[in-house]
Amino acid sequence: MTASSEDRADAFFHALADRTRRDILRRVLAGEHSVSALAAKYDMSFAAVQKHVAILERAGLLTKRRQGREQLASGDVEAVRTVASMLSELEEVWRGRIDRIDALLNETEEH
Amino acid sequence: MTASSEDRADAFFHALADRTRRDILRRVLAGEHSVSALAAKYDMSFAAVQKHVAILERAGLLTKRRQGREQLASGDVEAVRTVASMLSELEEVWRGRIDRIDALLNETEEH
């Protein structure tokens, strides 16, 4: 069974709801970084950063490839675009509301 | 003191990281709904829904106006666009990486 769209949205938004994870995502979108290179940037334990990376990875926002003893993390811009498209859908819901209001106004005018 | 951009991002993404709240946001983007009208849609207590609405409100994703004894909630599409623009910034970070890679490739070609 594959994760529902809502499950994916949960994972995406939860992953993005932490500033350390957003910062990690920025870095790995800008270029590959090993987990320890990332960990060096933050005032917290290696394990804490490794967990943040794992959460971003499970959400699909980054991927890792092994190079020797390092895991190089790289941001997935397609996943970022998927999140953006979820927001576009919300905006379309809103546009539908405006259209309905306009239709109602026009109808009233015609009478 | 005004909330930092990161504080706002925390509030936005946290508010969006729950499927009930995303569903409420869809409804109130489509049109005004009282808190009790919203509560009737979900299999949970009124208080639980009221808290979800409060979280969306604190994040700025919806506003309320009082009409008699009801509070009518309405989605704020501008806030949704603000979140979308935060994702655009991430995408730009990624684009910068691609540009740098291209520059590097061109430089190598010239030699």
Added chain:
DNA sequence: ACAACATACAACCGAATGGTTGTATATTGG
């Protein structure tokens, strides 16, 4: 071979989350 390094993960802890029930306060319709 082996010491150092890079990663993963389990166990634990305090704080925050998402739900509950109960209570207080406005507002309204009859």
Added chain:
DNA sequence: CCAATATACAACCATTCGGTTGTATGTTGT
């Protein structure tokens, strides 16, 4: 006026979250 309705909020509870330390495993350079 007063019963019903709509909302807000406090107190509580189980679970999740974000951090910690400790341990195990794999990889590398000398």
